[in-house]
Amino acid sequence: MDRSLSARPLAVAKVGAVRVGGVNRWREIGGADHGGVYDDRWRRMEARGEWVHGEADLVSWFGPATVLDAGCGTGRVAIELDRRGVGVVGVDLDARMLDEARSKAPHLPWILGDLTDVEIAAPGAADGRRQFDLIVLAGNVMVFVEVGTEAAIVANMARHLGPGGRLVSGFRLGLSPLTFDDYDRFAANAGLELEHRWTTWDRRPFDGGSYAVTVHRRPAGV
């Protein structure tokens, strides 16, 4: 299989106000006409013998106990991580994509929310907000969000990371104005340090091209 491409329910996952006016460019380009259509693409890849869990492999490599699948879509990454025993929460702006995720894994917490301002609550936590070991933005999420919201999204994701936690994203340039420099600057402004940049999810060195998998980390003592 080509691996270059690419259990337990959490006790509590509550969400604050859902921003309903947000623009989802993924929906605008027709990508989410139906969650099942999106899943068909991955099923065809699997049928061809291609490996579709590169993102889950990389996330697992870091060994997190808890993961937020941010822009989870139909739950491809979260469901695989749950199968591997990771505590996952999925959040997405698109109810139809979440319906598909829920139908495949009803035992998992699927949250309708906008990454710019979603608040995932953890009763008992000092500020009431849940903090994850790792947050993954897989499948080009960062270039499908509303243009101009990227900095707010990175900042909100950083707020949901525990000390030493990692923000992992994979996206291709050209689908929006976002650049890797912009993304790194937004992360730095949110208090995150650049830890890795690779060309693929199986950690091939960054080649300076248009696709990158980037890992930022919240410093351990902060």
Ligand SMILES: C[S@@+](CC[C@H](N)C(=O)[O-])C[C@H]1O[C@@H](n2cnc3c(N)ncnc32)[C@H](O)[C@@H]1O
């Ligand atoms: C290409 S899909 C990727 C889905 C999934 N991460 C995967 O890799 O299979 C992009 C997803 O980003 C979601 N999205 C776009 N803007 C968002 C936002 N502001 N908040 C939450 N999800 C968003 C879309 O609804 C869509 O499900």
